[in-house]
Amino acid sequence: MLWWLVAVPLLAGALLAVAGRRADRVAPAAGVLVATGALAIAIAAAVTRPAVDAPLVAGIRAGLAVDGLSALMVVTVAGATLAVLAHAVGDPELRTARFAGFMLLFAGAMLVTVTATTLAVLLMAWEVMGAMSWALIAYRWWEPESVTAGHTAFLTTRLADVGLYVAAGAALAGGAGSLALAELPGANGPWLHVVTAGLVVAALGKSAQLPLSFWLSQAMRGPSPVSALLHSATMVAAGAYLLLRLAPLLAATGWAAPAVAWVGAATALLMGLVAVAQTDLKQLLAASTCSQIGFMVLAAGVGGVRGGAAQLVAHAATKSLLFLAAGTWLVLLGTKQLGELRGAARRHRLVGVTFTVGAAALAGLPPLSLWVTKDLVLAAALDRSTVLYAVGLAAALLSAVYSTKAVWWVWRPAQPEVIAGGPNGTRAPAGRGRPAGRLGDAALVGLAVLAALLGGLPFVTAGARPSAWWELVLSGLLAVAAVALTWRVAARMGEPRVLASWLGVERAAHAVVVRPVLAMAEALARFDDRVLDRGVTAAARATVGVARVLDRRGEGAVDGSVRGIADGARALGRLARRPQTGQVHQYYAQAAAALAVLALVVIVVR
Amino acid sequence: MLSLIVFLPALVAAVLLLVPATAPRRVFTGAWLAVSAVDLALVVVVWLTPGSGFRFVERVAWMPTVGISYHVGVDGISLPLVALTAVLFGACAVFSLRETRRVKGYVALFLALQAVSLGLFVALDLILFFLFFDLSIVFMYFLIAGWGHGERARAAALKFFLYTFLGSLALLLGFILLYLAAEPHTFDIVELAAADPLAGGGAYAGLALLAIGVGLAVKTPTVPFHTWLPPAHTEAPATGSAILAGILLKMGTYGFVRIAMPILPGTWRQYAVVAVVVGVVSVLYGALVALAQTDVKRMVAYTSVNHMGYVVLGVGAAGIIAGTDDQARQLATTGAVTQMVAHGLITGALFLLTGVLYDRGRTYDMAAYSGLAARAPVFAGVFAVAAFASLGLPGFAGFIAEFQIFTGALASAPVATALAVAGILVTAALFLRALQRVFLGPERLPDAPGTPRPFADLRASEAAAIVPLLALATVIGILPRFLLDAIEPASRALVELVAR
Numbered sequence A: 001m002l003w004w005l006v007a008v009p010l011l012a013g014a015l016l017a018v019a020g021r022r023a024d025r026v027a028p029a030a031g032v033l034v035a036t037g038a039l040a041i042a043i044a045a046a047v048t049r050p051a052v053d054a055p056l057v058a059g060i061r062a063g064l065a066v067d068g069l070s071a072l073m074v075v076t077v078a079g080a081t082l083a084v085l086a087h088a089v090g091d092p093e094l095r096t097a098r099f100a101g102f103m104l105l106f107a108g109a110m111l112v113t114v115t116a117t118t119l120a121v122l123l124m125a126w127e128v129m130g131a132m133s134w135a136l137i138a139y140r141w142w143e144p145e146s147v148t149a150g151h152t153a154f155l156t157t158r159l160a161d162v163g164l165y166v167a168a169g170a171a172l173a174g175g176a177g178s179l180a181l182a183e184l185p186g187a188n189g190p191w192l193h194v195v196t197a198g199l200v201v202a203a204l205g206k207s208a209q210l211p212l213s214f215w216l217s218q219a220m221r222g223p224s225p226v227s228a229l230l231h232s233a234t235m236v237a238a239g240a241y242l243l244l245r246l247a248p249l250l251a252a253t254g255w256a257a258p259a260v261a262w263v264g265a266a267t268a269l270l271m272g273l274v275a276v277a278q279t280d281l282k283q284l285l286a287a288s289t290c291s292q293i294g295f296m297v298l299a300a301g302v303g304g305v306r307g308g309a310a311q312l313v314a315h316a317a318t319k320s321l322l323f324l325a326a327g328t329w330l331v332l333l334g335t336k337q338l339g340e341l342r343g344a345a346r347r348h349r350l351v352g353v354t355f356t357v358g359a360a361a362l363a364g365l366p367p368l369s370l371w372v373t374k375d376l377v378l379a380a381a382l383d384r385s386t387v388l389y390a391v392g393l394a395a396a397l398l399s400a401v402y403s404t405k406a407v408w409w410v411w412r413p414a415q416p417e418v419i420a421g422g423p424n425g426t427r428a429p430a431g432r433g434r435p436a437g438r439l440g441d442a443a444l445v446g447l448a449v450l451a452a453l454l455g456g457l458p459f460v461t462a463g464a465r466p467s468a469w470w471e472l473v474l475s476g477l478l479a480v481a482a483v484a485l486t487w488r489v490a491a492r493m494g495e496p497r498v499l500a501s502w503l504g505v506e507r508a509a510h511a512v513v514v515r516p517v518l519a520m521a522e523a524l525a526r527f528d529d530r531v532l533d534r535g536v537t538a539a540a541r542a543t544v545g546v547a548r549v550l551d552r553r554g555e556g557a558v559d560g561s562v563r564g565i566a567d568g569a570r571a572l573g574r575l576a577r578r579p580q581t582g583q584v585h586q587y588y589a590q591a592a593a594a595l596a597v598l599a600l601v602v603i604v605v606r
Numbered sequence B: 001m002l003s004l005i006v007f008l009p010a011l012v013a014a015v016l017l018l019v020p021a022t023a024p025r026r027v028f029t030g031a032w033l034a035v036s037a038v039d040l041a042l043v044v045v046v047w048l049t050p051g052s053g054f055r056f057v058e059r060v061a062w063m064p065t066v067g068i069s070y071h072v073g074v075d076g077i078s079l080p081l082v083a084l085t086a087v088l089f090g091a092c093a094v095f096s097l098r099e100t101r102r103v104k105g106y107v108a109l110f111l112a113l114q115a116v117s118l119g120l121f122v123a124l125d126l127i128l129f130f131l132f133f134d135l136s137i138v139f140m141y142f143l144i145a146g147w148g149h150g151e152r153a154r155a156a157a158l159k160f161f162l163y164t165f166l167g168s169l170a171l172l173l174g175f176i177l178l179y180l181a182a183e184p185h186t187f188d189i190v191e192l193a194a195a196d197p198l199a200g201g202g203a204y205a206g207l208a209l210l211a212i213g214v215g216l217a218v219k220t221p222t223v224p225f226h227t228w229l230p231p232a233h234t235e236a237p238a239t240g241s242a243i244l245a246g247i248l249l250k251m252g253t254y255g256f257v258r259i260a261m262p263i264l265p266g267t268w269r270q271y272a273v274v275a276v277v278v279g280v281v282s283v284l285y286g287a288l289v290a291l292a293q294t295d296v297k298r299m300v301a302y303t304s305v306n307h308m309g310y311v312v313l314g315v316g317a318a319g320i321i322a323g324t325d326d327q328a329r330q331l332a333t334t335g336a337v338t339q340m341v342a343h344g345l346i347t348g349a350l351f352l353l354t355g356v357l358y359d360r361g362r363t364y365d366m367a368a369y370s371g372l373a374a375r376a377p378v379f380a381g382v383f384a385v386a387a388f389a390s391l392g393l394p395g396f397a398g399f400i401a402e403f404q405i406f407t408g409a410l411a412s413a414p415v416a417t418a419l420a421v422a423g424i425l426v427t428a429a430l431f432l433r434a435l436q437r438v439f440l441g442p443e444r445l446p447d448a449p450g451t452p453r454p455f456a457d458l459r460a461s462e463a464a465a466i467v468p469l470l471a472l473a474t475v476i477g478i479l480p481r482f483l484l485d486a487i488e489p490a491s492r493a494l495v496e497l498v499a500r
Helices: A002-023 A027-048 A068-088 A097-115 A119-137 A144-173 A181-186 A191-206 A214-219 A224-233 A236-245 A247-253 A256-276 A281-302 A305-333 A349-363 A369-384 A386-411 A416-420 A437-461 A469-492 A502-577 A584-605 B002-018 B025-048 B078-098 B103-122 B126-147 B151-181 B189-195 B202-219 B229-235 B238-263 B265-291 B296-317 B326-361 B377-390 B397-410 B414-439 B460-478 B481-499
Strands: A051-057 A060-065 B055-063 B068-074
Touching: A002 A027, A002 A051, A002 A060, A002 A097, A002 B377, A027 A068, A027 A097, A051 A119, A051 B397, A051 B481, A060 A097, A060 A119, A068 A097, A068 A224, A068 A236, A068 A305, A068 A437, A097 A119, A097 A224, A097 A236, A119 A144, A119 A181, A119 A191, A119 A214, A119 A224, A119 A236, A119 B397, A144 A191, A144 A214, A144 B326, A144 B397, A144 B414, A181 A191, A181 A247, A191 A236, A191 A247, A191 A256, A214 A224, A214 A281, A214 A502, A224 A236, A224 A281, A224 A305, A236 A247, A236 A281, A236 A305, A247 A256, A247 A281, A256 A281, A256 A369, A256 A386, A256 A502, A281 A305, A281 A369, A281 A386, A305 A349, A305 A369, A305 A437, A349 A369, A349 A386, A349 A437, A349 A469, A369 A386, A369 A437, A369 A469, A386 A469, A502 B151, A502 B265, A502 B414, B002 B025, B002 B055, B002 B068, B002 B078, B002 B103, B025 B078, B025 B103, B068 B078, B068 B103, B068 B126, B068 B189, B078 B103, B078 B238, B078 B326, B078 B460, B078 B481, B103 B126, B103 B238, B126 B151, B126 B189, B126 B238, B151 B202, B151 B229, B189 B238, B202 B238, B202 B265, B229 B238, B229 B296, B238 B265, B238 B296, B238 B326, B238 B481, B265 B296, B265 B414, B265 B481, B296 B326, B296 B377, B296 B397, B296 B414, B326 B377, B326 B397, B326 B460, B326 B481, B377 B397, B377 B414, B377 B460, B397 B414, B397 B460
Parallel strands: none
Antiparallel strands: A051 A060, B055 B068
């Protein structure tokens, strides 16, 4: 059954993607149908907890299994996929086989990622996810900016993926030859640290944690349903999932757990600030995603696996909802600028209400989901370090601030002339869409219900008990206060440039990595043409030159001596011809002379 | 059986030479297609026949006074390459159905090339190996010079011929050194591997390995012996490039695993770190230089240097005993052999695709194109699949190969391998850039005077040649066991030979 869980979306997605335009008409329905099937299998798998494996390469198997954490993940992933595909049916631009195919392929890869039991198969799915994210972010391939955004996303995450390759090799070198995730903490010697470092880098990159957050900002150029799937429940969540899965490994090294916790906390705080400073709704949501995933990473670092997992699930539903709502407005109104979205919620009530529910959950307002889950994480952090807890609490306050900011703008009374036009170049063609349809509305409502209620999940499934009631109450009160305060000052909030530009990390990456590598490539290409290749050509020329010299000098000398011998022989021949006169008296004279000489020789010798 | 596989193409080539050149070109292309199909079927039969070690061995005395025999056989290392040869020549036969220029000579040359390529991979005698090695250079020379892109092709062909011929002379020198060292003197690969004539090491063994290594490195090619490759590829016809990259380059890397490693195990271990360094330099240098290219075919050519660098890294790591276990070295070796197959399939497809691009636009310059995906969606899609396969995306054969090489090599050469892993990032960047330049963005077509007709999408015969290659690469990428089950026993035996 587990093979089916991953094979159904992967095969269906591949078929749709290969069929291309021919399958466009059936693609939306097929996508929803397959996603429904996948969700059904996922629920069944979550109940029965199957495990399968097959040989892959020497000594390393491709294993899949569903355990507690994976059960949660497969249902989340399949559910989010269904909701997003159902909602995307309403967008005419996305009613293509290419979109549905890549989304299903992506979902299949994510399902493999969260059920993988060995590093090899995890790495395979992990990289396929990256490639599919490229294809989906660059969905509008005729726009150079979208394609560049896809490049940034794929290359940044692949940069981090190098860590996974290194980790796989190090695990083998460290004695964990099967590459089973469960065996990794047993790697011996320094290899344990290499394994951990590689996995942590890969996870942080995929999860858009600092300093590799910038790719998520660019990725917002993709269609909104893509963000709703990739940048809420999957892809970015995969890194957090991996860290949660590997919490024992992090603990085994000593340094990794605190490092991860601090990166998570720092990202939660700084990206929260970045989100507050955004004027573009999708950018705000993206920065908020980084920040919220920071909580999950923090949870992995402090060993709060249960809280982290709950946060992951609750955030997945919430952020899918928010991205879908933002996408609906983008299609209907042609803008995602907060200033131009005034009145959007009033004009489209259902979208507005569901968006508000999601934003309230994101703000951490009691009794909604993220309030509970985030505080499970914070409680775990408090056990380790008060400072970590304080940073996390501050980040939680920020989420209340930016959520309120977004809601405040969309509920402002409309100003029609603002909607009609604006200087911003990011707008899509206005008014090309129509309301998302009944299926899309159902997706929004369903996600809103989940976003509100999922906070109860850890208590239902795992029997968790909040350790500190005062903590819950405190953070709930703080969130309410922050919301109230923000509502009053929302119009006057500034946007410092360093925050609005996502801390400027992308520009730094271009200056420090991209441009030097390109310059080095150019230099090496010149070296190849002008030095190496010329050297070969020069050697060939030199050979020809030596041949010419030999031809001119050596050949003359050799040939001259040969000719000299021939000339000498000819001269001797001429000499020898002299006595041959044909006259008898001369022959007699020659015979007499010869006899005389012979006689003389005989006398002398004897 | 193997002799039949090897000499069937040669026989048909000889028969075709008797057919007048005025005969319809379908006669020639059809004959080639038929031969390829029969050869492929025979190879499948060989593949499905169970057995271990060298199979289908044939040995006939040839020049017994100097220890030369006609000795052929296949094992798990050569059989995948034989199969690759049959598949890739078949694809080229399909692709050539549209060839119109002097088809008789073209088909005859390809059939001859097919025979020597198959022969090289089954040869178990050094002189037989050398004979096929040299003949491949000769036939490829005529292909590039005769069917390439004009005057520059002849210069490139000459460079290719002289450079690789020089390499093959070094190889011959090494073979003779091996012959003289063996007691009794022999050129037989199996006997030499069993005897390990230069187990004592020393300068003589080092010289033998150097000569063989340089000879194979020129053919592979590795940095710094690669500069014949870009012009040869750029000027060759698409099918010629596909065979050159897919098959002829493998003769170099195959020589490492068939000759250098088993016959000179001690010396290989001693100098394995050199192979590792050369491999890593080839990986990074090839990828970076490819990144800077503006000519799409030259770019693909340089990625071959990069991909062959992984193979050299793998075989080098397999020679480093310290700090590794059998599993790691076996992974590195299996990965190297898998990479040969993967690169043959994927880069073969990429070169055929660049041929399609040239056919439509009469230029390889990436700046001349933009947004082709609008005009030719199937072509763009197939090219994208090939590009992602070549950059090592899981799900394609290249990943299975590179993952094994990296995983197996990291223990013995951690720094080198970590650097080589960074190479996959550069290849990703360069293929994404190429995709963006040629296929994505606003539409623009070259309007130079040589462009005969509007840009047509992939034709049926072109797709029938290219898609099976990529399909096979995908099958290997997802279900690699059928291939690895063949390679792994042989690579285990090789690892044991090297470690003795």
